[in-house]
Amino acid sequence: MKARVHVFLKEGVLDPQGKAVASALRTLGFEEVAAVRQGKFFDLETGPLPAGEAEARLQEYCRKLLANPVIENFRVEILEP
Amino acid sequence: MKAAVVEFPGSNCDHDAYEWSSRLFGLDTARVWYTSRDLAGADLVIIPGGFSYGDYLRCGAMAARSPVMESVVEHARRGGLVIGICNGFQILCEAGLLPGALLRNRTLTFLCREVCLRCETADSPFTRAVGKGGLLRLPIAHGDGNYFCDPETLDALRAEDRVAFRYVNPRGQTDEAWNVNGSLDAIAGILSEDRRILGMMPHPERASEALLGSRDGAGVFESMMATMGGTG
Amino acid sequence: MPDPQVTLPLALAHGLSEEEWRRVLDILGRVPTYPELGIFSVMWSEHCSYKSSRVHLKKFPTSGPRVLQGPGENAGVVDIGDGWAVCFKMESHNHPSYIEPYQGAATGVGGILRDVFTMGARPIASLNALHFGRPGHPRTPHLVKGVVAGVGDYGNCVGVPTVGGQVVFHECYDGNILVNAFTLGLLRADKIFRGCASGAGNPVWYVGSKTGRDGIHGATMASAEFSEETEQKRPTVQVGDPFTEKLLLEACLELMETDAIVGIQDMGAAGLTSSSFEMAGRAGSGIRMNLDEVPVRETGMTPYEILLSESQERMLLVARRGCEEAVRGVFAKWGLDAVRVGEVTDTGRAEIFWRGEKVVDMPVGPVSDQAPLYDRPQAPPADLAARRELDLSAVPDCRDPEGALLALVGSPALCSRRWVYTQYDQTVRTNTVRGPGGDAAVIRVKGTQKAVALTLDVNPRYCHLDPFEGARLAVAEAARNVACVGAEPLAVTDCLNFGNPERPHVMWEFARCVEGMAQACRELSTPVVSGNVSFYNETHGEGIFPTPSVGMVGLIEDVSRCVGNAFCEEGDAVVLLGRTRGHLGGSEYLSLLHGIERGTPPPLDAGRERALLALLRELACEGKVKSLHDCSDGGLLVAVAECGLHSRAALGATLSLQARGMRLDGLLFGEDASRVVATCAPAMLQPLLDRARACAIEATLIGTVGGEALVVNVDGQRLVDRPLRDLRAAWEEGFESVVKRR
Secondary structure: OEEEEEEEEOOOOOOHHHHHHHHHHHHOOOOOOOOOOOEEEEEEEOOOOOOOOHHHHHHHHHHHHHOOOOOEEEEEEEEEO | OEEEEEEOOOEOOHHHHHHHHHHHOOOEEEEEEOOOOOOOOOOEEEEOOEOHHHHOOOOOHHHHOOHHHHHHHHHHHOOOEEEEEOHHHHHHHHOOOOOOEEEOOOOOOOEEEEEEEEEOOOOOOOOOOOOOOOEEEEEEEEOOOEEEOOHHHHHHHHHOOOEEEEEEOOOOOOOHHHOOOOOHHHEEEEEOOOOOEEEEOOOHHHOOEHHHOEOOOHHHHHHHHHHHHHHO | OOOOOOOHHHHHHOOOOHHHHHHHHHHHOOOOOHHHHHHHHHHOOHHHHOOOOHHHHOOOOOOOOOEEEOEOEOOEEEEEEOOEEEEEEEEEOHHHHHHOHHHHHHHHHHHHHHHHHOOOOEEEEEEEEEEEOOOOOOOHHHHHHHHHHHHHHHHHHHOOOEEEEEEEEOHHHOOOOEEEEEEEEEEEOOOOOOOOOOOOOOEEEEEEOOEOOOOOOHHHHOOOOEOHHHHOOHHHOOOOOHHHHHHHHHHHHHHHOOOOEEEEEEOOOOHHHHHHHHHHHHHOOEEEEEHHHOOEOOOOOOHHHHHHOOOOOEEEEEEOOOOHHHHHHHHHHOOOEEEEEEEEEOOOEEEEEEOOEEEEEEEHHHHHOOOOOOOOOOOOOOOHHHHHOOOHHHOOOOOOHHHHHHHHHOOOOOOOOHHHHOOOOOOOOOOEEEOOOOOOEEEEOOOOOOEEEEEEEOOHHHHHHOHHHHHHHHHHHHHHHHHHOOOEEEEEEEEEEOOOOOOHHHHHHHHHHHHHHHHHHHHOOOOEEEEEEEOOOEEOOEEOOOEEEEEEEEEEOOHHHOOEOOOOOOOOEEEEEOOOOOOOOOOHHHHHHHOOOOOOOOOOOHHHHHHHHHHHHHHHHOOOOOEEEEOOOOHHHHHHHHHHHOOOOOOOEEEEEOOOOOOHHHHHHOOOOOOEEEEEOHHHHHHHHHHHHHOOOOEEEEEEEOOOEEEEEEOOEEEEEEEHHHHHHHHHHHHHHHHOOO
């Protein structure tokens, strides 16, 4: 299976890197930029997983390691079953 | 009294913590590799600073999930003392032993400099010799020391007197200009609910000898010695 | 894809000359294979072979009673007594840092760390010399930020404190920045490891990161000028992984505790090729390797690519037969690859196999140490006489010393480097007695009373005006800086940064610099134990100023006696050691306030410098002084201001000076060599003056520490009276104004 996991900061958590990127974009003349939030994604390849379980399994990856629930949310996306 | 310094791949203040405990304070100190589950009968566990797993993924995230941490959790559950310094603090938060998280410094750069800390409570095994209101000059050296937690957690930390240290100016007042990493409520160190676990970003182990410019960090170890001496 | 046909044009494209190509044919007696051509091209590149510099480098004094290992190894080693030794070296990573500042600087730090721990030493301190273009150049802020972050992130992660260095801005570096990284390690004097592949039958191990396509032909890139085409070479920049470096460092040091290792070397520039050829070359042995065993992280890599890859964080080691389990065990503990890739032979040949085929079969000696040597033509620069001409009568004397002082302390050249060094972990390992901002850093040696002092120095403007004297002055200033913390200067490492050596004036400057350094090193008894040459720092024919960075290491026997450079206490006497003549040629003052970079650098009297160095050490060791500060860039007034700016209590001073017919700017901002600002308790003043006189060093009481201002009277007239906080504001904001510029 191939999957992509997106991890991003929860709303309300200060994102100084995102802020810096936003201000840099504005200095480059992209004045319409109102806000930037920086996140990350993971591309995963795994062995075969039963169709019904894949999603739950990926969520577990996130809860156990890939995301920090104190500050981050996540979204999983199955690219190839 | 025994101490254990936990070492992860990428720890780099492990040697300093070991010296602090063994050479400066004379404790029988074991170095425990992250794959081990044996804390060598330690009364005090030190989670040292550094860049465990290169700070990859998130600071402290992978170290927090290594085998030795199960033993550290068990040690803490039994009321054993745990101090996490710098990356050690990040690991304790990632492991859920302390609330909150450490975010990127507001300067977006690594910061190594001296800071002033105010001790906010004498009611802990780590601060009794420092005393409430005591001022310490300690170095920081981190890129991610910007303490964050949700409002409920912050309320609880305040209400339960669990903020151990705050960043202050040299006159001992909270002052945003001296809260150099941008921590919420200028928090530099916090205690667990049972007050037996301390996490702090500044490095007391780097400031415990006059030759190195400050002995202020010695107060933290002296407090722990007094506690362990009192309770066996 | 099959290997291309090897022909003369292909050899020329690899940077070999026609003459070198003929030599290749002679050595092999046939046309080389494609991998063999690659090997020749990197081994005979300027970067690896020192073919243009070697005839000159022989002039350096390289031995002395304390030297345990001189040039020719991965780093030099000097005895510091009690069974301990220090190992140190400096290396450039100029070209990669200009192309990709963050990774270029980071991998430069990684490389120098490996050079030191491969000798068996634990790295305990790093310094770096960074030379950037003019502050107003559009690329400068980006390069400064990237390089500083790269240096910091790498060293911080590995856990080696960065405790000092030099940051220089000058338009001559607009198209060619310099990143020179220095590391010092500590080891037992009887446990030095060397890069030596001896003992036929001993296994050759590859340890560390996997091999990718990164950095292929980095060594040849460092041996060519920049042009638009070089921008195409961008993908070859290596990426650093400090986490793996830390693991590799610990694993190597742990394995060195056993007796498993015969020889070990970093795979630096030219990767597997240079490490295997150099190790076999030093031992006079041969080596047989199977490239199928090399751990790779990309698919379809050819022998040529595997041999020339400059992937970082890899080492080659030769182990004793029968120690396989020890090697495997240690590297497995640290989660690193350790693969047996071959063995040492006694054939004197490198035989390299891939998929059962012998792809390389060549004699080691002729490739590794019989590289062509060039004594390239030299000629003084056409404008040399004009450079040295300085008509001071056309320069009006200073009318506003206070304004000039403010301008100098706030200038990019002299302002505080705090913005830089707060990004470096300066205190990890708890040995940093004095960190950045001092004349020299002081690192204690645990378990002894000793400490080592370290500094980097060069004044490129001096070297531009007079390469011989400029290089001599760089050694003298470095020695003085080390003596100012109370240390005895021991030995030198260098990084010689120059333009294109095929230009006669560059070669002339290089040769003069080497001779000047060699002479000063003899005069001050500080042998050169390691070093590095970086040529081709040129873009579109514009070369840099000659920049021979000097790294000096000194020894303090009793660390409790080391002194700083800051004012300590109200009422202390301020004494100027050394003679003031008001020399303005090549000075920071003339450059900043008058835009003049001409004249000759200040003359240096070696006898007087030696006497001063001995006096400084004695004054410190006997506790006669409270502070010592070298008086150099910016002259006397800047030096005194710095003593106040560095003091925690923000102490000012009142000075009373006599002009004795000198120009005011010469008196206040002249840069006469061999001068130091000392402070002492009033009761120590007479003993200090007496001792100085006995050593034939001029010593003048020039003022008193105290107050919140810097006050300067000249011949009874008050010329400066400025609160220190104003000076501090200018001094502290200077650097931010450089990096925040857009």
